[in-house]
Structure formats: C-alpha cells, structure tokens
Amino acid sequence: MFRNSYLYSVLFLKCPRCREGNLLERHPYHLSNFNKVKQKCSQCNLKYAIEPSFFTGSMYVSYAVGVAIAVTVYVLTLIMNLKLGPTAILISITITLFILTPYIGAVSKSIWAHFFLKYDKSLVQKHKSKSNDSGA
Numbered sequence: 001m002f003r004n005s006y007l008y009s010v011l012f013l014k015c016p017r018c019r020e021g022n023l024l025e026r027h028p029y030h031l032s033n034f035n036k037v038k039q040k041c042s043q044c045n046l047k048y049a050i051e052p053s054f055f056t057g058s059m060y061v062s063y064a065v066g067v068a069i070a071v072t073v074y075v076l077t078l079i080m081n082l083k084l085g086p087t088a089i090l091i092s093i094t095i096t097l098f099i100l101t102p103y104i105g106a107v108s109k110s111i112w113a114h115f116f117l118k119y120d121k122s123l124v125q126k127h128k129s130k131s132n133d134s135g136a
C-alpha cells in the first residue's frame with residue numbers, strides 16, 4: 001500500500017513509471033558511482049533520460065532541498081532550545097548538508113524524474129499478473 005505511493009517512490013529513489021525498479025545504479029552513498037542514474041528501468045524498461053542532459057535541471061531542485069534542510073536544522077535548534085549562536089547554527093547546518101549531500105543529489109534527481117515522468121498503474125498490474133503466471 002505505502003510501497004506504491006508517490007512519496008515512497010520519490011524518497012526511496014524508485015522508477016517514476018512503475019515505482020519498482022531503482023532509479024540509480026548504486027546506493028547514493030556508494031561514492032565511486034556518485035548518483036549515477038541508470039539508462040533504463042530494470043522492471044518496465046523506461047528510458048530515464050528523456051533528452052540529453054535531462055537530469056541537469058535537478059540542480060534547481062537540489063538547491064531547494066538544501067534550503068529546506070537548512071531551515072529545518074535552524075528550526076530544530078529553536079525547538080530544542082539549544083541557544084546556539086549564529087556561528088554554531090551555521091556550523092550545524094553546514095555539517096548536516098555535508099553529510100546529506102549524496103542523498104540530496106539523489107532525491108533531487110528522483111523529484112525531477114517524478115515531475116516529468118508519470119506513473120502508469122496498468123503497467124504495474126500487468127507486471128504483477130505476469131509474475132503470478134510464471135510462479136504458477
């Protein structure tokens with residue numbers, strides 16, 4: 001139920017069309033293959049890069065995600081009543097962004113792909129009935 005939701009698909013870096021195949025070649029923290037998007041979906045065969053340099057636009061998304069995380073860290077320091085000075089808040093935001101950089105890049109590509117490539121529910125049902133046939 002939750003596994004086929006839009007949010008799950010975006011956050012867990014799934015294919016925007018079938019929400020089953022992985023968007024990336026490897027885990028975002030596998031740094032030698034840093035956020036490399038697969039050519040095609042392993043489940044539904046969707047070509048991810050619908051035009052050359054398609055994922056370049058995800059840089060705009062990563063900026064927005066980075067700002068959202070920075071604001072979240074700032075608000076968390078206020079909620080937890082840490083009474084940090086501006087320098088300490090800046091350092092905590094910088095450390096958080098540095099640690100999350102691989103995931104921010106990956107989730108930005110996922111958001112970008114999900115914005116332009118639409119979910120196809122019929123494809124998932126077709127795929128499930130096919131796997132049920134082979135299992136019987």
Ligand SMILES: [Zn+2]
Binds near residue numbers: 041
């Ligand atoms: Zn797919």
